[in-house]
Amino acid sequence: MDTLQSLSNDLAAAVERVAPAVVAVHARRRLPSTGIHWQPGVVVTAEHTVRTAEDITVTMADGRSLPAVLAGRDPGTDLAVLRVADAGSVTAVPGDDAALRVGHMVLAVGYGPRASWGVISALGPRWRSWRGGDIDRLVRLDLVLYPGFSGGPLVDAAGRVVGLNTSGLARETRLALPVTLVKRVTDELLRKGHVSRGYLGLGMQPVRLPEPLAAQLGLGPGGLIVVMVEPSGPAARAGVLLGDVLVALNGAPVGDLDDVQARLGSDRVGVEIPAIVLRGGVRTDLRITVGEQPRRRG
Amino acid sequence: MGALTAEPVAAAASGLAARLAGVTVEVRGRGRDSSAGAPAGAGVVWRADGLILTNAHVAKGAVSIVLPDRRVLPARLVARDVEQDLAALVVEATGLSAAEIGDSDALRVGELVLAVGNPLGIVRALSAGLVHATGRRFIEADLRLAPGNSGGPLADARGRVVGLNAMIVGGLAVAVPSRAGWRFVRERLAG
Numbered sequence: 001m002d003t004l005q006s007l008s009n010d011l012a013a014a015v016e017r018v019a020p021a022v023v024a025v026h027a028r029r030r031l032p033s034t035g036i037h038w039q040p041g042v043v044v045t046a047e048h049t050v051r052t053a054e055d056i057t058v059t060m061a062d063g064r065s066l067p068a069v070l071a072g073r074d075p076g077t078d079l080a081v082l083r084v085a086d087a088g089s090v091t092a093v094p095g096d097d098a099a100l101r102v103g104h105m106v107l108a109v110g111y112g113p114r115a116s117w118g119v120i121s122a123l124g125p126r127w128r129s130w131r132g133g134d135i136d137r138l139v140r141l142d143l144v145l146y147p148g149f150s151g152g153p154l155v156d157a158a159g160r161v162v163g164l165n166t167s168g169l170a171r172e173t174r175l176a177l178p179v180t181l182v183k184r185v186t187d188e189l190l191r192k193g194h195v196s197r198g199y200l201g202l203g204m205q206p207v208r209l210p211e212p213l214a215a216q217l218g219l220g221p222g223g224l225i226v227v228m229v230e231p232s233g234p235a236a237r238a239g240v241l242l243g244d245v246l247v248a249l250n251g252a253p254v255g256d257l258d259d260v261q262a263r264l265g266s267d268r269v270g271v272e273i274p275a276i277v278l279r280g281g282v283r284t285d286l287r288i289t290v291g292e293q294p295r296r297r298g
Numbered sequence: 299m300g301a302l303t304a305e306p307v308a309a310a311a312s313g314l315a316a317r318l319a320g321v322t323v324e325v326r327g328r329g330r331d332s333s334a335g336a337p338a339g340a341g342v343v344w345r346a347d348g349l350i351l352t353n354a355h356v357a358k359g360a361v362s363i364v365l366p367d368r369r370v371l372p373a374r375l376v377a378r379d380v381e382q383d384l385a386a387l388v389v390e391a392t393g394l395s396a397a398e399i400g401d402s403d404a405l406r407v408g409e410l411v412l413a414v415g416n417p418l419g420i421v422r423a424l425s426a427g428l429v430h431a432t433g434r435r436f437i438e439a440d441l442r443l444a445p446g447n448s449g450g451p452l453a454d455a456r457g458r459v460v461g462l463n464a465m466i467v468g469g470l471a472v473a474v475p476s477r478a479g480w481r482f483v484r485e486r487l488a489g
Binding site: 002003004005007008009011012013014015016019107112113114115116117143144146147 | 303306307309310311314406407408409410427428429430431438440454455456468469470
């Protein structure tokens with residue numbers, strides 16, 4: 001068969017492979033968003049498209065309309081998880097996002113099914129969303145995310161889900177959340193209903209260290225000066241004082257708040273980690289038991 | 299994989315583009331320049347005996363057709379249906395290379411499609427994309443069109459014309475299905 005035809009057939013087959021697990025999520029006015037039937041009875045979608053916590057319904061690929069219950073949401077990573085009874089057993093086939101390369105042909109699929117075609121335009125390292133979530137990897141797309149496509153799967157040419165598309169984390173560029181992150185956050189949301197983040201109970205500001213001191217420490221060129229210590233917070237209990245300069249956390253230098261946050265993932269909560277502070281210009285080693293960030297209400 | 303697959307795909311696509319360009323005409327309307335007329339859109343050579351199919355909104359006021367071999371022929375409007383956005387023009391010619399017409403009902407979501415037209419005055423330019431959604435009155439394609447594509451062919455990966463590009467809605471290409479074209483020709487040009 002002609003190569004163009006076989007490519008065309010492959011792309012259509014990729015859509016047909018994922019389509020039975022692609023659902024419409026009715027959790028906002030007017031336009032529904034898309035969701036992925038992730039595991040039996042569990043639908044994942046983009047958190048920013050869930051505007052109501054009650055009266056959510058899901059339209060399955062076979063046309064059935066089913067009630068859904070919000071099991072958890074994480075605005076930071078823009079992921080929300082719904083529980084849907086009697087959703088059936090046809091779920092999405094996850095792919096390997098680590099194998100993605102710039103230029104790979106991908107498809108975004110919306111409920112219907114509807115399809116959009118393009119390529120991976122850029123890949124980047126771990127990044128922090130403007131909503132404060134830690135995203136394992138930047139996956140930037142050159143394709144059109146049509147209205148209602150947020151929350152739907154990004155699939156490779158074989159129809160395996162490599163990401164979840166969202167327009168909620170960037171205004172101009174089209175992004176997908178890597179499937180590894182979707183899996184991790186979904187598991188945590190199903191377990192706890194929210195994603196916990198590590199917490200020190202400190203207010204800090206970046207400062208540069210005097211060069212001889214920085215050279216002597218052999219860490220980074222700067223640190224974070226403590227300007228607020230929450231009484232009886234995790235850091236206070238470990239002995240951190242106002243005016244200390246935090247230069248290392250869990251064995252790695254810290255120069256700004258992103259460095260600190262990167263070391264306070266949900267797996268650190270309740271764990272004792274080493275910290276190095278400068279107190280009056282002298283290195284002081286402490287051990288801090290990481291707390292859990294208090295959640296905002298509402 | 300890699301270049302071993304991508305190169306033949308690219309070669310096949312350019313071959314198909316040339317074939318499609320060979321069945322795509324320019325439709326010209328009354329213009330200030332009385333000789334050739336103003337560009338109005340595109341059309342598909344539906345039959346070798348000079349039957350051209352295009353959109354109703356393109357055919358309105360059409361005076362001439364520019365064939366792929368650059369011949370300019372006067373066009374006669376023989377049927378027009380605004381509802382379906384279809385029109386038939388006839389030129390005095392025989393032995394034209396006609397399009398192979400495919401079945402729009404057989405389209406699958408995700409399948410590759412190609413469009414040829416005269417977007418923004420660029421004659422017989424190609425766009426590639428895929429079928430976005432099926433099962434509606436019109437075909438929706440994830441494909442970049444521009445004014446001037448109207449009336450031109452939307453073809454599948456075998457080069458069979460499955461629709462006539464008609465409009466751009468929310469960034470999507472919207473095409474009149476080839477089945478509607480068949481029916482239109484059968485019902486309006488009988489005998």
